[in-house]
Structure formats: C-alpha cells, structure tokens
Amino acid sequence: MDQGSDKVNNEGSKLTHYEGTEKLLELWFDTITLENGEVKKPKLPDDLRVIPRDEIAEMLVKVKCEIVSFSERDEQYAYVLSESSLFISKRRLILKTCGMTTILASLEPLITLAEKYCNFKVVDIFYSRKNFMRPDLQHSLYKSFEDEVKYLDSIFDRGAAYVLGRMNGDCWYLYTLDNSSIEQPDQTLEILMTELDDEIMAHFQNTKGRKSEAVTKDSGIADLLPDCMIDGFVFDPCGYSMNGLLQNDGYVTIHVTPEKEFSYVSFETNASMEEYSSLVERILTTFRPGKFVMTLFTNEQAACRSSRGALKETFLDRYTRQDRQYSEFKNYDLTFGHYIRDKKA
Amino acid sequence: MDQGSDKVNNEGSKLTHYEGTEKLLELWFDTITLENGEVKKPKLPDDLRVIPRDEIAEMLVKVKCEIVSFSERDEQYAYVLSESSLFISKRRLILKTCGMTTILASLEPLITLAEKYCNFKVVDIFYSRKNFMRPDLQHSLYKSFEDEVKYLDSIFDRGAAYVLGRMNGDCWYLYTLDNSSIEQPDQTLEILMTELDDEIMAHFQNTKGRKSEAVTKDSGIADLLPDCMIDGFVFDPCGYSMNGLLQNDGYVTIHVTPEKEFSYVSFETNASMEEYSSLVERILTTFRPGKFVMTLFTNEQAACRSSRGALKETFLDRYTRQDRQYSEFKNYDLTFGHYIRDKKA
Numbered sequence: 001m002d003q004g005s006d007k008v009n010n011e012g013s014k015l016t017h018y019e020g021t022e023k024l025l026e027l028w029f030d031t032i033t034l035e036n037g038e039v040k041k042p043k044l045p046d047d048l049r050v051i052p053r054d055e056i057a058e059m060l061v062k063v064k065c066e067i068v069s070f071s072e073r074d075e076q077y078a079y080v081l082s083e084s085s086l087f088i089s090k091r092r093l094i095l096k097t098c099g100m101t102t103i104l105a106s107l108e109p110l111i112t113l114a115e116k117y118c119n120f121k122v123v124d125i126f127y128s129r130k131n132f133m134r135p136d137l138q139h140s141l142y143k144s145f146e147d148e149v150k151y152l153d154s155i156f157d158r159g160a161a162y163v164l165g166r167m168n169g170d171c172w173y174l175y176t177l178d179n180s181s182i183e184q185p186d187q188t189l190e191i192l193m194t195e196l197d198d199e200i201m202a203h204f205q206n207t208k209g210r211k212s213e214a215v216t217k218d219s220g221i222a223d224l225l226p227d228c229m230i231d232g233f234v235f236d237p238c239g240y241s242m243n244g245l246l247q248n249d250g251y252v253t254i255h256v257t258p259e260k261e262f263s264y265v266s267f268e269t270n271a272s273m274e275e276y277s278s279l280v281e282r283i284l285t286t287f288r289p290g291k292f293v294m295t296l297f298t299n300e301q302a303a304c305r306s307s308r309g310a311l312k313e314t315f316l317d318r319y320t321r322q323d324r325q326y327s328e329f330k331n332y333d334l335t336f337g338h339y340i341r342d343k344k345a
Numbered sequence: 346m347d348q349g350s351d352k353v354n355n356e357g358s359k360l361t362h363y364e365g366t367e368k369l370l371e372l373w374f375d376t377i378t379l380e381n382g383e384v385k386k387p388k389l390p391d392d393l394r395v396i397p398r399d400e401i402a403e404m405l406v407k408v409k410c411e412i413v414s415f416s417e418r419d420e421q422y423a424y425v426l427s428e429s430s431l432f433i434s435k436r437r438l439i440l441k442t443c444g445m446t447t448i449l450a451s452l453e454p455l456i457t458l459a460e461k462y463c464n465f466k467v468v469d470i471f472y473s474r475k476n477f478m479r480p481d482l483q484h485s486l487y488k489s490f491e492d493e494v495k496y497l498d499s500i501f502d503r504g505a506a507y508v509l510g511r512m513n514g515d516c517w518y519l520y521t522l523d524n525s526s527i528e529q530p531d532q533t534l535e536i537l538m539t540e541l542d543d544e545i546m547a548h549f550q551n552t553k554g555r556k557s558e559a560v561t562k563d564s565g566i567a568d569l570l571p572d573c574m575i576d577g578f579v580f581d582p583c584g585y586s587m588n589g590l591l592q593n594d595g596y597v598t599i600h601v602t603p604e605k606e607f608s609y610v611s612f613e614t615n616a617s618m619e620e621y622s623s624l625v626e627r628i629l630t631t632f633r634p635g636k637f638v639m640t641l642f643t644n645e646q647a648a649c650r651s652s653r654g655a656l657k658e659t660f661l662d663r664y665t666r667q668d669r670q671y672s673e674f675k676n677y678d679l680t681f682g683h684y685i686r687d688k689k690a
Contacts, residue, residue, distance in 0.1 A: 149513050160668075161513040168494050168506040323505075326671040 017137060020257030020264025021192070022084050023103040023129045025095045027110065028182055029120035042119045047090045049077050051117045056086070059113070062105040065097055071231035073245035080233045080241050085253045087243070091120070096268070098255065102139050104151055111155075123181040125159070127152060128174045130192045130293055133262055145173040164336035165293065165323050172293055172336055180331040184249075185301040188270050191283055195290025195341075196263040204258035207234035215240055220286040225252055225271060225279070246271055265289065272303045277312040284315055292319075294337045307335040318345035362482060365602030365609030366537070367429050368448040368474045370440045372455060373527050374465035387464045392435045394422050396462045401431070404458070407450040410442055416576035418590035425578045425586050430598045432588070436465070441613070443600065447484050449496055456500075468526040470504070472497060473519045475537045475638055478607055490518040509681035510638065510668050517638055517681055525676040529594075530646040533615050536628055540635025540686075541608040549603035552579035560585055565631040569624070570597055570616060591616055610634065617648045622657040629660055637664075639682045652680040663690035 029048060032040040043050075053067075060066055060081065069080035079086040083101050087094040093110065097103045104127075114120040127148070135143050141151060149161040152175050160178060165171035172192075203219040212232030216222045221242060222230065228244040235241070238259065244252035252269040265287050273279065276296065284292075296307040304310035308326050319339040327334045374393060377385040388395075398412075405411055405426065414425035424431040428446050432439040438455065442448045449472075459465040472493070480488050486496060494506040497520050505523060510516035517537075548564040557577030561567045566587060567575065573589040580586070583604065589597035597614040610632050618624065621641065629637075641652040649655035653671050664684040672679045 146512070153513060159513070160511045162510075163508045163512055165507075166505045167491070167508055168498060168504070321673070324673045328666070328669045 017134050017262055018099065018257055018259065019132055019134060019137065020098050020255065020262065020266070021130050021132050022096045022098040022255065022266055023101065023142070024127070024190075024268075025103055025106065026126040026188070027093045027095075027122055028124040029091045029093070029114050029118070030123040030181060032115070032119055032121045040119050043117060046118055046120070047075075048088050048093055048114060048118060048120070049075075049090070051088075051113045055109075055113055055117075056088075059106050059109040060086075062109060063095070063097055063103055064101045065099075069231055069233050069243075071229065071243060071245060073229050074247065074249070076245055076249055076251065078231060078243040078245055078251065080231060080243055084241065084255055085243050087251050087253075089249050092249075094251075096253065096255075096266075098257075100137065100139055102141065104141065104148065107155060122156075124177050124179045125152075125156065126174065126176050126188075126297070128172065128190075128295075131171050131173070133194075133264075148173075149175055160329075162327065164295070164325050164327070164334070165338050170291065170293060170322070170338050172295055174334070176329070176332075178329040178332060182299060182331065183301065185272060185299065185303060186270065186332075187272060187296065187298040187302040187304060187307075188268065189276055189279070190295045191267040191280065191292055192294075193265040193267070193287050193289030193292040194263065196258075196265055197288035197290075198260060200286070200288050201256075201258040201260070201263055204234075204240045204256045205238045207238050207240065208236045210234055212240070212242070216242060221254060224254075224267075224282055224286065225269065228252055244269075248272070273310070274304050275310045275312065276304070277314045280311070281314060284318075289341065291338075291340050294339070295334060297332055297334045299332050307333050311335050311337065313337070313339075315339070318342055362479050362607055363444065363602055363604065364477055364479060364482065365443050365600065365607065365611070366475050366477050367441045367443040367600065367611055368446065368487065369472070369535075369613075370448055370451065371471040371533070372438045372440075372467055373469040374436045374438070374459050374463070375468040375526060377460070377464055377466045385464050388462060391463055391465070392420070393433050393438055393459060393463060393465070394420075394435070396433075396458045400454075400458055400462075401433075404451050404454040405431075407454060408440070408442055408448055409446045410444075414576055414578050414588075416574065416588060416590060418574050419592065419594070421590055421594055421596065423576060423588040423590055423596065425576060425588055429586065429600055430588050432596050432598075434594050437594075439596075441598065441600075441611075443602075445482065445484060447486065449486065449493065452500060467501075469522050469524045470497075470501065471519065471521045471533075471642070473517060473535075473640075476516050476518070478539075478609075493518075494520055505674075507672065509640070509670050509672070509679070510683050515636065515638055515667070515683050517640055519679070521674070521677075523674040523677060527644060527676065528646065530617060530644065530648060531615065531677075532617060532641065532643040532647040532649060532652075533613065534621055534624070535640045536612040536625065536637055537639075538610040538612075538632055538634030538637040539608065541603075541610055542633035542635075543605060545631070545633050546601075546603040546605070546608055549579075549585045549601045550583045552583055552585065553581045555579055557585070557587070561587060566599060569599075569612075569627055569631060570614065573597055589614075593617070618655070619649050620655045620657065621649070622659045625656070626659060629663075634686065636683075636685050639684070640679060642677055642679045644677045652678050656680050656682065658682070658684075660684070663687060 065083040232242040240256040410428040577587040585601040
C-alpha cells in the first residue's frame with residue numbers, strides 16, 4: 001500500500017504505523033420505483049459503468065485515495081487504488097479502502113451519481129471491517145463502529161449492525177439493510193490475516209522498481225484461482241495490491257502490508273464455489289498467517305447454499321479456533337471464524 | 346418488581362420508567378490450586394451455602410437490593426430479591442437483578458467470601474443482559490456494555506465479550522471466560538419478552554394484598570414446569586417474581602414488570618431437556634409477548650448436546666424471525682434468536 005501518504009508518528013517514538021485493515025463498502029443498486037408504482041425509466045445503458053471516470057476520481061478525493069491502475073473484463077471495471085480497490089459492475093459497486101481513508105464520505109456522492117447517470121437507487125448495502133490495530137489513529141468517525149453506525153443510520157432506514165467475534169478482542173463489524181432484493185447468486189469470502197510469516201512477507205518488501213507480475217508469480221498469488229485476469233501493483237518502498245477479474249462478474253482482490261510490526265494481508269473474492277476448503281488451504285499456505293478472521297456471506301441463490309457447510313475447518317491441525325459464529329439474515333447467511341496458529345505449527 | 350425503590354421521573358414529564366431488563370451474573374467456583382500444584386484444602390463442607398446470610402445481605406446492599414423471600418431444596422438455596430433473584434448451590438452462584446441495581450458491585454465481595462468460607466476461586470463467569478429500554482437511567486457503569494466489559498477485564502484475565510443480535514436494535518450482551526472448567530451438564534434457557542399482552546399482564550397488576558399463590562396459578566405459571574417447588578412473590582402496587590426449584594440443582598425464575606409502557610417478562614431455567622420447543626410454546630402462550638429474545642447456552646455434557654438443534658422455531662406461523670445467531674465457544678455453544686409477533690397473530 002502507499003505508505004507515503006499517511007505515515008503517522010507516535011508521540012515520543014520513531015515508530016510508524018500503517019493500518020492495512022480495510023473498510024469495505026458493497027452497494028447494490030436498482031431502478032427507482034415512483035409513488036404511482038411505475039418504475040422510473042432507467043437511463044440507457046442502465047449500468048453503473050456509465051458514471052464518468054472524472055466523477056469517480058472526484059468521489060475518491062473525498063475518501064482520501066486515488067486511482068493507480070485500471071482493468072476490465074466482460075461487464076466489470078476494476079480499479080487499484082492508492083489505498084486498496086474499487087469494482088464497478090452493472091448494478092454493484094464495491095469500494096475497499098485501508099489506511100486512514102474516509103470511505104463513508106463516498107456514500108452521498110455515489111447515491112447522487114447513481115441517480116444522475118442511471119436513475120438508480122441503493123437497494124442494499126454491506127459495510128464491514130475488522131477491528132483496527134490502531135483505532136486511535138483513524139479519522140474521528142472511524143474510531144468506533146458505533147459512530148459509523150450512527151452515520152449510516154442517518155442515511156438508510158432499517159439498517160442492522162452486528163459485531164461478530166469478541167468486542168474486546170478480534171472482531172468483525174457489519175452493517176447491512178438485508179433487503180432481500182438481490183436475486184442473483186451472491187457470495188463473498190474474506191480472509192483477513194495478521195502476524196504473517198516473515199519469509200513470505202519478504203516477497204512484498206523492497207518492491208521499488210520491481211515488476212508486479214514477478215511479485216504476483218513469486219509469491220504464489222498467480223496460482224490461487226484459475227482463469228483470473230490479474231492487475232497487480234507494487235508500492236514504494238513496499239506493499240502490494242491486486243485486482244483479479246473472473247468470468248461472470250467475479251473478482252478477487254488481495255492487499256499486502258508487509259511490515260513486521262503491523263503485517264496484514266486481505267483476501268476477498270465472490271468466486272462461486274460449492275465449498276471453499278481447498279481455496280482456503282491455498283491461501284493459508286501462500287500467506288501463513290499467525291492469526292486470521294474468515295467470513296463467508298452467501299445468499300439463498302449461491303451455489304454453496306449455506307455458508308456454514310461451505311467453510312470446513314480443514315486447518316484445525318495447525319490453527320486453534322477462537323470463535324465461530326453463524327448468523328442468519330433474511331436472504332443471506334454468514335459464517336465468521338477467528339483462528340490462531342499453534343506455536344508448534 | 347419493587348416499584349417504590351427506584352422510580353425515576355423524566356425531566357419535564359410525569360412518566361415513570363421501571364427497567365425490568367435484568368443483569369445476570371452466573372459464577373462457577375472451584376478449589377484453589379497452589380503454586381506447587383497442590384489443591385488448597387477446601388474448608389468443609391466445601392459448599393458456597395456456608396457463606397452466612399448476613400454476609401450475603403451485606404453484599405446485596407452494594408448491589409442496591411435486598412432479600413424478600415427464601416426457599417431451599419436438595420442442595421440449592423433460592424432467594425427472591427427486591428429486584429429479581431439469587432440462587433446458591435455448592436459451586437455455582439446466580440445473581441439476577443433488574444431496575445437500577447449495580448450488580449457488578451457484588452463481584453469483589455463474592456470473590457472474597459468464596460475464598461474466606463470455602464477456599465474457592467472463580468473458574469468461570471457468564472455475565473449477560475439484553476439491551477436496556479432506557480440505558481440513560483442506569484448507573485454510570487451500566488449505560489454502555491463496553492464499560493461493563495472494561496470493568497470485568499480489570500478483574501478477570503482472558504474474558505471474551507460478545508454482542509448477539511443488532512447493536513443498533515434489540516441485542517443481548519455476553520461476557521464469559523469460557524474456561525472449559527465446568528464438567529457437569531449445564532444449559533441455560535432464557536426468554537426475555539417485551540410488549541406483552543394487556544390481558545395477560547392484568548394478572549400481575551393491582552397485586553397489593555393478593556396472595557402470590559393465586560397469581561402463580563391464575564396466570565398459568567404454575568403449569569409451566571412439572572415438579573417445581575415455587576416460591577412466588579407479589580409486589581406493591583404491581584409486579585411479580587418467582588423462584589422455582591427443580592430436582593438435581595435445577596431452577597426456574599420468572600420476573601414480571603406488567604406496566605403497559607414498559608412491560609417486560611423474563612423466563613430463565615437450567616432444566617435439562619433434549620429439546621425445548623414444547624416449553625417455549627407454553628411460555629409464549631402463557632405470556633403472549635409482542636417481541637422476544639431467546640438464548641440457549643449448552644455445554645458438551647448437556648442432554649441436548651447442541652443448542653441449535655434443541656431450539657426449534659415452531660412459532661414461525663405467529664412470529665417473524667429478526668435474527669438468529671449460533672456461536673461456538675470452547676466448551677459451550679449458544680443460540681440466540683430475536684422474534685416479533687405478526688400483526689395478524
């Protein structure tokens with residue numbers, strides 16, 4: 001990640017911290033229904049990708065990040081950002097930003113842009129993040145999830161906020177409308193890893209002047225998912241991001257903060273699978289985290305049907321489970337797990 | 346409940362509020378292991394019930410409540426309190442208090458008393474409560490669960506805190522050590538009900554001078570569990586509490602705050618059953634809540650094995666599920682559900 005932009009010196013010490021932990025905003029849009037019951041005619045093509053890039057860039061200024069790379073495949077645009085990623089497809093927008101970004105500042109501009117260019121409104125939202133390593137360094141709204149919820153409640157009706165895991169330890173926060181309005185199969189797997197293996201992190205250190213393709217290949221990231229169109233990016237002096245585009249509106253995104261003091265790697269995909277244990281094993285082997293939080297969100301149309309059955313804990317010979325929780329929503333279910341590597345493993 | 350003791354006038358209005366929602370503290374004790382690995386000899390009989398009643402009463406003063414009735418059966422003592430209940434058996438103590446009580450003020454006295462009279466130490470704790478209707482009226486520590494967690498973390502190592510349900514709506518908080526130290530079968534079912542039926546609440550109104558036995562019988566409470574030794578208590582001018590003692594260290598406790606503006610009924614039992622749907626149905630019929638939160642906590646030794654299978658949602662023809670969550674701990678699992686009665690039901 002772009003370490004230059006928001007290095008923070010602790011008082012009285014030379015330590016710096018970079019918060020790899022992302023804030024993740026997934027928005028689903030649909031046509032607007034008028035008071036008389038008619039659908040407000042969508043502007044054609046009815047596709048979020050018609051929003052001009054300069055409008056997107058302006059929205060990102062409010063979030064305190066910028067576009068550093070772009071790729072596209074089928075009906076999906078993918079941007080690597082100075083702090084993480086942005087994916088735009090016809091009716092779904094995913095913005096993921098780390099560091100000290102102010103992601104929720106994107107909401108009002110995005111709602112306005114979707115109406116202006118597509119006659120679309122937001123029909124569902126999933127806003128989530130892991131607990132920060134250093135919440136005290138975040139901008140004020142993001143120091144406590146309760147404040148983020150208050151802000152979201154000021155924009156949306158009937159939002160529901162949850163904490164999975166330990167509120168006095170490692171946990172994962174979620175805010176959603178759970179509106180049952182998403183009819184296509186949808187599933188999101190996230191693995192948020194900390195205390196990573198030094199040797200593995202070395203792939204992402206001293207990246208100045210190196211080609212991202214080499215890092216993608218040498219680190220094993222290239223082999224994680226088949227048929228994936230990868231747009232990788234290396235940061236100066238260290239750090240790595242990639243967006244991968246799959247067929248059928250699929251994506252993968254990986255972000256690496258390699259510094260030993262605050263190492264962090266996130267993996268996220270909406271790849272459709274009947275079960276995820278083989279992918280999870282490949283990720284654990286590739287990154288060898290000391291701790292990880294894993295979430296799988298699936299709706300009733302998803303190929304795996306239930307998140308719980310699709311997330312087998314094949315790694316319990318090397319990791320101890322701290323927590324596992326299974327939550328049922330209207331049209332989604334969610335499995336959350338938190339694991340710590342055994343000292344001998 | 347004893348409405349006289351802590352009626353609170355809102356500023357500028359004549360409304361009063363009584364917080365029926367209880368704080369629930371369950372403590373498990375065991376012998377103390379010395380540094381050389383030997384067990385510190387328990388004082389005989391090694392039983393929490395040897396703690397003198399005047400010491401218990403003094404501890405309750407700190408919590409801001411007092412004993413109003415006592416019963417015993419087999420190896421269990423049960424006290425009805427001015428604000429809810431206290432159960433003491435050989436190595437387990439359950440304190441449940443409502444209103445504006447300061448339940449955590451009991452912790453240090455109880456730790457001291459258990460060591461003084463029994464050479465016991467705390468080996469596990471379950472502290473839980475539903476969100477309050479009016480947290481602003483609570484004493485400062487109890488206005489936010491985060492503060493309660495900070496206080497508990499100052500006393501216990503490795504405590505884990507959770508929020509089940511919606512942190513911006515109806516939810517249930519839990520703090521536990523989950524120490525895997527409890528080897529006897531253990532299960533706790535709680536049903537916390539609000540917006541209760543007026544006709545049913547009439548049984549618990551105008552109770553001055555009425556006999557508790559009549560209220561227990563007329564309300565249907567007498568028929569909820571077989572072979573239950575009931576100690577009921579009616580409050581002036583309204584409200585009802587009961588402790589029921591079952592065989593084998595079993596208990597039931599019910600507390601009713603009947604006022605329409607803030608009606609609340611809690612049901613709790615550790616009765617061992619393979620599954621709970623018939624009991625849950627009897628409770629819903631007896632109290633007819635508009636909303637309820639239900640939790641079942643079971644350890645691996647419990648007759649029902651898993652809380653999830655033991656809590657069937659047989660009532661979904663009358664109630665809509667808002668949330669259901671299933672959590673796995675080291676030796677326990679927990680199922681949480683939140684339901685709202687359908688308007689037509």
